[in-house]
Amino acid sequence: MNRIISVAAGLALACGALAGPLAAQDYPSKPVTLIVPFPPGGASDTIGRVTSQTMQPGFGESIVVENKPGANGALGAASVARSAPDGYTLIAASIGTFGINPALRSDLEYDPRKDLEMLTIAVRTPNALVTRPGLGAKTVEELVAKLKAEPDTLTFASSGTGSSDHLTAELFWQVSETTGIHVPYKGGGPAQTDIMGGHADVSFQNLGNIANYVREGKMELLAITADERSPDFPDIPTMKELGYDGLEVYSWQAFAAPKGLPPEVKAKLSEGLTSALKTPAVTEQFAKMGFTVVANDPAAADAFVADEIGRWSKVIKDGNIQPEQ
Amino acid sequence: MELISNLGLGFATAFSFWNLAYCLIGVFLGTAIGVLPGLGPVATIAMLLPVTFGLSPETAMIMLAGIFYGAQYGGSTTAILVNLPGESSSVVTALDGYQMARQGHAGKALATAAIGSFIAGTIATVVIAFIAPALSNIALAFGPREYFSLMVLGLVASVVLASGSLLHAIGMIVLGLLLGLIGTDVNSGTLRYTFGRFELADGISFVVVAMGMFGIGEILVNLENETTRTMLSRKVEGLMPTRADLRRIMAPVARGTTIGSVLGILPGGGAMLASFAAYALEKKVSRQPERFGHGAIEGVAGPESANNAAAQTSFIPMLTLGIPSNPTMALMIGALIMQGIQPGPSVISEQPALFWGLIVSMWIGNVMLLVLNLPLIGLWVRMIGIPYHFLYPCIVFFCVIGVFSINNATFDIWLMALFGVAGYVLRKLDCEPAPLLLGFVLGPMLEEHLRRAMLISKGDPTGFFTSPISAGLLFVAAALLISILLPAIRNKREEAFQEEE
């Protein structure tokens, strides 16, 4: 009996040893699961689905999107971090999952720097500083003056505690030496509605989401947090131009895989994803959602994510916004 | 006369062959998804989203909208037949609809739901066509204060839902409110009552609680009395409502449509309140409120009309302001954006074919649903003629798969089992699950809006009374509360006096 087992084990080992290098060469030989740690329909979901569908024909195997929502992406990311690094489990998620969660929460079950490797930063969009109509501050200068004159009175709507727009507001207060009342909402939609309805005063929202409200005069756009002006609003200055350094903030979406991918697999995935993202039809579709395609290489993506985590850790520490656990 | 030419354009758009075809596909898919418990339109639409890129914006929206209101329709079928409410609005339909089904009136209940929904959908479509642009600003007039007061009114109204003890109705609402707190606190990001499980960080899904408390709990209660063999009457009396029935549901349908049309415009949870506000109203105006909860046809007609009217008018904030009322609408906005159309006030003037075509298609979709569903009633009714010991293992299966598919997590099945046990035990104690579910749904919104309102007003509560909308809602809530409590207290006194004698 024992002999049978040892023979079987030996055979299995031999097969495994043979299969190892073969697997990397044959990759992909079965469908790939792309985990989206958010419910269907969000930005990560759409970007994950559109990109993987464009990539599929040249890739040779189907890529199946699986939504595993929960805890701002932490649940899905933790499950990917625990998966085998064989290229058959990938994740598409946001700045919140990769850049902010690790800075915000001490009890996370994954660390993007240690347990994951980035494949590419897919897209990004700057935040826009908007106010309710009739607030009486037409420029950032006027807004800062108003905030200094009446400290802790203006309300800043955000899409949630620890969201990218909340932290941008926090960073804005720190850089401009002002204060305000943070009013968190459940997602960007309700926050934007309350700005339009005049129930909250100021907000940093993704430019793509509010562009139309600004054109319709339902919100006032004061500045954007990009490196350069937006072609859609050439008259609106960037924060940098106005002298607020370190306020270049983007919301971004990225693809990643469990740490320890075989190099051939990693190269194949990053090549497939970036070329899919650079397809004109895809770029155009994302542009309609307000996103600019980045599609950088894995090394640059890893470095960028590490930078982001460091940056937001500091903002969170300085602003003392660690949530109680 | 502009309206007529606009509607003409709408009819021309909606009646094109492909738009009709996709409308039919949409309502058919929607009904199928809605009938399967647990599965919602959100997952379906997300899966179909890439398909819609190849369609024109009108066709894409017509199909997606069809899925949305088709699913509403299908959901009430399951609620009536097997007491499985897939979303909060069908909890109310299940109350009297399922009782009707048990008494052999399943066909009548289903037909009432179909006819009520159709009438409500038709009227709501007219409402949208005439006054959508004017109504859009109502959505913006509702801030945190106003929503808080609306939720208070909703909670008071949910007391009316219970047919038994008032004390336990309130107890179950509070229990539901507490359950709703599980998850991440919106304001501080604190994880509350999650016991270290990240699976609970986003709270418990409504479907998990509903499937456990209603689905599994009901099965357990039914298995107790199995010897009586009268689970569901096999004798089916009259598939269609009689002329007398129709006369009886006319007023409830009209009232339900009005309530639904108004509440549907409010994106912050108004549509959700519509069906049980309508139920509460029907029970209050009825001369025999004791019939409610035991198969009152008005208790199906009112809420179903309100529900469908609200589903239609919830398109108003989406189309005129770009504000989604629910996750399904958010997906549709996503679809529009990817077609290069930013929803907003300009949609009506810049995309008249889309706007009016969609409105007309909603009405056509409602006709299709009626035509599709009325013949199906016979089939459905035969389905519940299946002996119960064959039927209930299937219900268990649908609950489990439906619950799993929400988050693709087996953890939710464990939770559902827990709520199944809780549902059974609470039923044994005469505590009804419906008020608990409504507390569960309303609780998080109540807290969120209250805390937000207090933050914005810097701790000054007078705002709730100085805003006319908020003050009006609170006044109605107070009046309703008094009208509920007074008779109860009077009865108590009478009882007490009788005991002393």
Place this chain on the structure above:
Amino acid sequence: MTSNFQSKDFWAGSVYVAIGLAALVIAQDYKMGTAARMGAGYFPTVLSGILILIGLASILRSFTSKGEAVGRIQLRPLILVVGSTLIFAASVRFLGTLIAVPLMCLLAASASRLFRISLPALGALALLTAFCVLVFQMGLGVPLPILGSLFGA
């Protein structure tokens, strides 16, 4: 007086008080805040307080007026039906739906007094399993294995 301890009001009240107390104790870990800036603990504390009061009222009522006694809790259906869902949750990734679905349904069905293994019953079981595979897994893409890890997939 012993009958009061068996009444529905007494037990329902006790359930409220127990849950209310547990929630109240846990809520003490969350910040209370002020009325203007309510902390995460404000609402839970208020709600659990109200629930305890309602529970006490219900217990009180069980002593002042005669209530119905609680019916017997039947353990057999409870264990079989609830257990069948738990076994499904625990085993589906290992066994796959092709085995886990019939297993769950058979177990749940055995809770009925009318349960018999018969040809129509087995046919219905096969139909349901086929429905699961065709509609839920292939049609709607529910990510469950048809054959689980037991079969090396």
